[in-house]
Amino acid sequence: MVFYRDRLSNLTSSISVLAITIGLLAAQSATQKSLAQTSTTPPPAGVTSINGLGASTVNTLFVGTGETNPCPFGSKGSWFNVFGVGNPPSLNADLAAITNSCPVGTYGPVVNNDTFRYASVGxxxxxxxxxxxxxPLASPGPTxxxxxxxxxxxxxxxxxxxxxxxTIGTGKPNSGKAIQVPVVGVGITLSYNRTxxxxxxxxxxxxxxxYCGILKGxxxxxxxSRIRTDNGGAVIAVNLPIKVVRRSDNSGSTFVLSTHLNTVCKTAATSTIQAANIWDKGVGxxxxxxxxPPTPPANTVVWPxxxxxxxxGGGVATAISANNGAIGYVDSATRLARSLPAALLQNKANVYVGPTTAGIQGALSVGTIVKYGTAPSNRLIRIDNLADPNAATAYPISAATYALFYDVYQNSTTGNLIATHIRTFINWALANSTQPVPPATNSSNPTPDQIAINRGYAPLPNTIKTVARTVVNTCVNTTTGASPCTP
Known part of the structure; x- marks a missing residue:
């Protein structure tokens, strides 16, 4: 079984990127930074803190965008601030509905003895x-x-x-091999400045x-003329240079986009592709x-x-907004939060589809589950067949974001609580649409799928959710040396 490529040689560079990224994060929005930086505030008494970090694509889903409105599309409308104690707690304290747009009732977390923290570092x-x-270090980036x-x-x-x-060490209480499950679908958009x-x-x-030509430069x-032809002869601009904005940090969005381009921008996949637009910039x-270079570096894209x-993603969105003629790749949630227009892209079925929830779900519907580990549990799950999905409704640059957990959390009261809360959270966040969501304090709380859709994501198909829940419920534990998932 081939898992894309061996990136061991890049792990050391990734560790360096951990420090470098912190400095680069200054370009991200103040909202994202303020949400992440308050994550260092100690949790209230009796509340367990579950701390995570990684992809910027799920920042909006996990922690929101900082709105003060307690309605589902406000700061309440994020997975972590609906499921557990808010950060700060006032984000989801019980509050009466304050506008006509809010449902009748009060607001409170699904559980009141944990708080999930998240830093968007890539x-x-x-x-x-x-x-x-x-x-990461506390300054200047989020931690x-x-x-x-x-x-x-x-x-x-x-x-x-x-x-x-x-392995366990000083300040490093967890151990074992990684547990990986998909949690949500997302689109990588080509968003632009329409000025x-x-x-x-x-x-x-x-x-x-x-778009192969634009992204190749x-x-x-x-x-x-090719842009005019795509748009029925309409003159999009008389004379305006295209300014492409790409990611500078180590980014999963770059991996998803370059994997797609390396698949689609080839004559074997697209018979109309022009020689100058064939992708040769690398994947990673x-x-x-x-x-x-003659041999592109591993896990790397060499842009013009x-x-x-x-x-x-926030930094790219800011750069797009600041530059007339700009176009760049940002995830569908960031595009929605920043109110950026995005292009409709031609998919494998020759249909132009936008980065909507329906378009991303169309791609996920033809995805295939790949498992790794000891059957029947399988500790790593990946969704394949997304590089160029063949459904007519599919948005062509779609992907899943994955959560990584440890096989063994510290064998103590705290470790037991963390493992238990992770399992409870995944059972809530990835509940099937036909499966009851664990009870909240009242019916005003939005469901995980509603939050994902409101924020620009796509819930996973129920078949994939079921597999992911099974993996987490079986593999995430506090038992050393007896895991059914890591022989």
Missing amino acids: SGAGIAAFFNQTV ILAPVSFAATDDPLAGTQIEQTV GLSIPAAGLKLSRNT TITNWND SISTSGTV TTFLSASG
């Missing part, structure tokens, strides 16, 4: 921190309390990471050949720029030097 830095059980309890990544574990064993552009009423359409102006989560760069 997939690569999150994976490195997970295996090293080391939290969390120690110890690390989980991570999130858009770039599933591969190669020797699959068998890597975490100076004349966009048709149906939206901006980009064919596979066109061979299509450089919005007046390009690490971004750099310059001339592509003319491209702009920014750290984190």
Whole structure:
């Protein structure tokens, strides 16, 4: 079984990226930083803190965007602030509905004895921190309390990471091999700054050949004839240079996008692809720029030097908004939170589809579950067949974000609580639509799927949710040497 590629040689560089990313995160939004930085506040008495970090794609889903409105689409509308005690607790204290748009009732967490914390540092830095059980420095980037309890990544574990064993040490209470499950679907959008552009009423359409050319750097102006052809002859701009914005940090979004481009921007997949637009920039989560060497570096994309760069999805969104003619890749949740327009992309069925919940679900519907580990439990789950989904309704650049847990949490009262709360959380967050959600303090609390949809994500199909719950319920524990999941 091949798990994409062996990235052991990049683990050391990923550890370095953990420190580098902290400095780069200054470009992220103040809202994201303020939410993450308050994660160092000690939890209230009797409340267990479960601390995680990683992909920026799920920051909005996990902790929200900082709105003060307690309605489901406000700060209450995030998984962690609905499930557990808010951070700060006032985020989801019992509050009466204050506007006509809020449901009748009061608000309170599903459980009142845990609080999930999350720092958005990027997939690569999150994976490195997970295996090293080391939290980022407190300044200038976001951080969390120690110890690390989980991570999130858009770039599933591969190669020797699959068998890597975490060991107990000073301040490092967890051990065993990684447990990996998908938690939500997300789209990687091509969002743009519409200033100076004349966009048709149906939206901006980009064919596979066109967006391959834009992202390779061979299509450089919005007046390009190929863009006009994609949009029924409409002149999108008379003369406006295209400014592509890419990620500068170690990012799962870069991995998802480059995997897609490496699949689609080839004559075997797209017969109309022009030779100049064939993808040869590499595949991976690490971004750099310059001339592509004869053998591209592992796990790395070598972007054109003319491209702009920014750290984190929030940083890319900010750069897009600040530059006329800009287009860049950001996840569907960040696009929605920043009110950025996004292109409709031509999929494998030659249908132009936008990064909506329905479009992402269309892609997930044809995904296949790949398992690794000892049957029937299997401790690592990955969704394959998403690089170029063939459903007519599929948004073509769709992916799943994965949560990483430890096989063994410290065998103590705290460890037992963390393992128990993780299992309870996953059973709530990944409940099937036909399965009752664990009771909240009242009926006003939104469901996990509603939160995901409101925030620009796509709930996983029930078949995948069921597998993920089984893995977590079986594998996440406090027993050393007797796990059914890590022989």
